[in-house]
């Protein structure tokens with residue numbers, strides 16, 4: 001764990017989920033070009049298309065016939081890891097494409113435990129592979145959007161002033177507040193004014209209004225209206241691949257830079273803690289960090305295939321605040337089943353969504369390193 005008191009920028013992978021329940025406000029356009037801007041800045045970037053309409057995949061010329069694994073497989077197959085699902089776009093950034101079947105996820109996972117945590121259980125395991133993950137989400141607040149929210153360190157909300165949907169923005173922020181209070185999952189919220197036509201009085205009025213209501217989270221960077229975004233999407237490229245788009249590139253680089261700068265307002269320890277609470281073990285410098293939130297327990301051990309299921313297990317130590325029990329284990333790459341022993345009682349890892357049934361008909365947590 002890093003010491004408290006913030007962190008250096010670029011030190012921790014950040015997941016920027018681009019979210020707005022309204023269609024047509026620029027989620028896909030912003031996702032593609034923000035991914036390209038971070039890449040231009042030399043960052044390692046993965047774009048995840050989490051919209052069954054597949055606009056980001058199509059807008060980058062990813063032909064679904066050529067794709068072996070999509071974001072659907074990533075959510076539904078506990079064994080599929082991000083490196084196997086990601087495609088590289090011509091030496092640019094990586095993408096995990098979406099297909100229409102993604103719309104079945106809601107129904108297929110209905111009633112399943114921790115169904116909102118499917119994505120974060122994958123993204124959190126690859127924190128050393130990318131600097132930024134950008135998630136393009138569908139135009140509604142359903143299970144897919146919740147997966148994007150739970151996986152997010154940052155929520156980027158594109159807002160198109162010509163649509164005038166301040167009410168929608170208010171609703172979305174209420175949802176984020178609710179999420180924060182229910183899961184203790186804190187995200188940094190950024191509202192991005194997109195498709196701005198600076199000259200019109202109308203858009204100037206709206207921007208003033210949004211600043212008044214949501215000023216603290218409105219970004220300084222804005223994205224102007226330009227027909228070239230449509231042209232880029234039709235050609236299957238980002239604006240960074242097109243000529244004579246200097247002004248547009250500058251706007252997106254400014255946006256990427258502003259997101260990167262804002263990192264200092266987040267508290268490292270908080271982020272690491274909620275990540276583990278939500279998705280189980282995660283990789284740290286010294287090995288895999290296991291954590292259990294058990295404030296009223298006197299002893300917690302971890303046991304599993306790595307100790308040959310020893311009844312003694314490995315003692316976890318209690319972190320001063322909050323009753324979090326932690327252990328860092330050095331594990332070679334492979335699959336491991338494990339359980340916690342809490343005051344003598346064997347339980348699965350409540351934060352890990354991956355599990356398998358053991359011979360006693362109970363669930364062992366499963367970790368793939």
Ligand SMILES: Nc1ncnc2c1ncn2[C@@H]1O[C@H](COP(=O)(O)OP(=O)(O)O)[C@@H](O)[C@H]1O
Nearest residue numbers: 023024025026027028029195224225226229230
């Ligand atoms: N800044 C912009 N200038 C001009 N057109 C834009 C801009 N942003 C988005 N668009 C266009 O608006 C339409 C909807 O954008 P899109 O990114 O697909 O929104 P969403 O993903 O939220 O549904 C697309 O045709 C896109 O090319």
Ligand SMILES: [Mg+2]
Nearest residue numbers: 027028051055
């Ligand atoms: Mg879209």
